[in-house]
Amino acid sequence: xxxxxxxxxxxxxxxxxxxHQPQLIDPHLIFRTRTIGFDNIYRNILGEVFVPYQEQSFCxxxxxxxxxxxxxxxxxxxxxxxxxxxxxxGQQVVYECR
Amino acid sequence: xxxxxxxRLFLEERPSISLSLFxxxxxxxxxxxxxxxxxxxxxxxxxxxxxxxxASFFPVSVIELVQKSPDGLVLFFVFFFLVVWFFFLIGLFTxxxxxxxxxACYYFYALNSFQIGTLSWDILLVTLFLICITPYPGDYFxxxxxxxxxxxxxxxxxxxxxxxxxxMQIAFTYFYTALYKxxxxxxxxxxxxxYYLMNYPPMGVTKNFLxxxxxxxxxxxCYWTGILIVACELSMPFLLFYRRTRNSAIVLGIFFHIxxxxxxxxxxxxxxxxxxxxxxxxxxxxxxxxxxxxxxxxSEGVQSILLYDGSCQFCRRSVEQLRxxxxxxxxxxxxxxxxxxxxxxxxxxxxxxQAASQLYLIEPDGTVWGGYFVFCRLSLRxxxxxxxxxxxxxxxxxxxxxxxxxxVAKNRYxxxxxxxxxxxxxxxxx
Numbered sequence: 087x088x089x090x091x092x093x094x095x096x097x098x099x100x101x102x103x104x105x106h107q108p109q110l111i112d113p114h115l116i117f118r119t120r121t122i123g124f125d126n127i128y129r130n131i132l133g134e135v136f137v138p139y140q141e142q143s144f145c146x147x148x149x150x151x152x153x154x155x156x157x158x159x160x161x162x163x164x165x166x167x168x169x170x171x172x173x174x175x176g177q178q179v180v181y182e183c184r
Numbered sequence: 185x186x187x188x189x190x191x192r193l194f195l196e197e198r199p200s201i202s203l204s205l206f207x208x209x210x211x212x213x214x215x216x217x218x219x220x221x222x223x224x225x226x227x228x229x230x231x232x233x234x235x236x237x238x239a240s241f242f243p244v245s246v247i248e249l250v251q252k253s254p255d256g257l258v259l260f261f262v263f264f265f266l267v268v269w270f271f272f273l274i275g276l277f278t279x280x281x282x283x284x285x286x287x288a289c290y291y292f293y294a295l296n297s298f299q300i301g302t303l304s305w306d307i308l309l310v311t312l313f314l315i316c317i318t319p320y321p322g323d324y325f326x327x328x329x330x331x332x333x334x335x336x337x338x339x340x341x342x343x344x345x346x347x348x349x350x351x352m353q354i355a356f357t358y359f360y361t362a363l364y365k366x367x368x369x370x371x372x373x374x375x376x377x378x379y380y381l382m383n384y385p386p387m388g389v390t391k392n393f394l395x396x397x398x399x400x401x402x403x404x405x406c407y408w409t410g411i412l413i414v415a416c417e418l419s420m421p422f423l424l425f426y427r428r429t430r431n432s433a434i435v436l437g438i439f440f441h442i443x444x445x446x447x448x449x450x451x452x453x454x455x456x457x458x459x460x461x462x463x464x465x466x467x468x469x470x471x472x473x474x475x476x477x478x479x480x481x482x483s484e485g486v487q488s489i490l491l492y493d494g495s496c497q498f499c500r501r502s503v504e505q506l507r508x509x510x511x512x513x514x515x516x517x518x519x520x521x522x523x524x525x526x527x528x529x530x531x532x533x534x535x536x537x538q539a540a541s542q543l544y545l546i547e548p549d550g551t552v553w554g555g556y557f558v559f560c561r562l563s564l565r566x567x568x569x570x571x572x573x574x575x576x577x578x579x580x581x582x583x584x585x586x587x588x589x590x591x592v593a594k595n596r597y598x599x600x601x602x603x604x605x606x607x608x609x610x611x612x613x614x
Binding site: 087088089090091092093095097117118119120121122123124125126128129130131134135137140143144147150151163165168169172175 | 216217220221223224227228232233234235236298299303304361364365369370371372375377378379380381383384385387388389391403445448449450451452455456
């Protein structure tokens with residue numbers, strides 16, 4: 087646990103697309119399991135969806151979970167340095183679910 | 185010489201009472217970790233779930249086989265887990281229920297490791313494995329011990345190897361964790377992980393605790409705190425197994441886990457299991473000595489009197505079971521037939537008719553409790569009944585409880601093992 091922690095930090099943000107407009111989906115709505123004494127979302131379990139072979143499986147899950155959206159964008163929010171530039175973050179689309 | 189040391193460390197018989205208490209901690213941790221995942225079966229285990237697999241732990245063939253489970257089978261395993269886990273928690277058929285719990289755990293782990301699969305979960309499964317290979321954890325604080333009705337079950341002695349292995353597990357978990365932090369894949373010596381963690385954005389794993397901003401502004405403090413943690417973890421096996429430092433190491437370990445749960449979003453297994461496992465380092469002989477001392481003090485002082493109907497087999501059996509639960513010997517069991525036969529007055533001026541109608545508890549200060557309320561009072565006094573306090577004192581239980589008690593008391597002769605006693609045939613008023 088915390089064996090190797092570095093200055094960079096990233097987490098996943100998922101957007102649902104409706105009429106070409108992106109809407110941020112609360113990660114606690116994507117995975118609603120509530121654990122006792124801690125929060126799995128803050129433990130960054132959503133980071134698991136970045137693993138390349140999970141793309142298809144996660145897209146399928148999102149489509150079942152949120153049928154109202156047309157498509158989904160899975161993005162990574164990246165903080166290049168949490169100590170030197172704590173307020174600077176970038177975001178990039180990792181994959182799209184169509 | 186080696187044989188002697190080996191025997192002393194692993195095979196010597198010592199009281200199994202600590203192991204019995206630890207079983208409850210393992211069961212609660214298991215429940216706290218797994219049961220929340222059952223509230224979202226569609227997300228976690230059904231065919232609609234998002235799944236990850238631990239292929240480094242399970243053979244691919246096992247994962248493939250488990251993935252073929254229809255939703256109905258998953259639901260069956262949910263109920264199966266809940267039943268066997270509850271049996272394990274209360275210590276009913278302890279060893280069997282522990283084995284079946286571990287089977288159910290591995291099933292869910294193979295089905296989807298996404299929510300439950302963490303490093304601490306792997307540690308917990310090893311702990312559960314050690315717990316299930318002998319029946320020792322069911323020796324006390326269990327329904328098994330009550331069913332056996334051995335009055336001195338708390339004294340039961342067993343080979344010490346299971347408790348020793350659990351002690352080694354916790355001590356070396358700290359050691360290897362530290363080793364990993366400072367070896368090739370860790371950066372606790374060469375970098376400043378705590379400083380980074382303190383500066384993580386709100387979506388990060390660090391909770392907003394009181395001193396977070398202070399730590400976030402002091403990188404040197406963070407670095408040396410990290411080094412101190414690693415040094416403590418590395419020395420834990422020595423600190424825990426050396427008699428003079430053992431107690432301090434246990435306190436240090438418990439403090440560490442409290443701080444961990446207050447500062448980070450880490451699996452609560454660390455909080456629920458590890459402090460309890462650290463307490464296994466306390467010599468059970470010392471625990472037994474403390475219990476015996478308290479029992480002696482209680483028997484020399486004024487005990488509460490439990491007045492029961494000794495002609496009723498069901499009552500006698502219940503009293504024997506209460507004697508098992510009475511760890512600190514706070515109760516003196518009195519069969520009112522014997523007192524009446526010896527022409528002795530019943531305590532607190534009770535009549536034979538009253539004593540025949542229900543169970544009575546007469547406290548040292550003279551307070552008299554009857555029927556259902558005896559069990560309410562006993563739940564505050566007998567450690568094995570502590571878990572029932574919320575039920576006995578739940579709003580409304582003071583109305584429903586006496587009704588249930590009265591029905592049982594009225595029909596208690598029907599609970600005889602011997603059918604000839606069903607018509608009060610064994611009840612001979614003196």
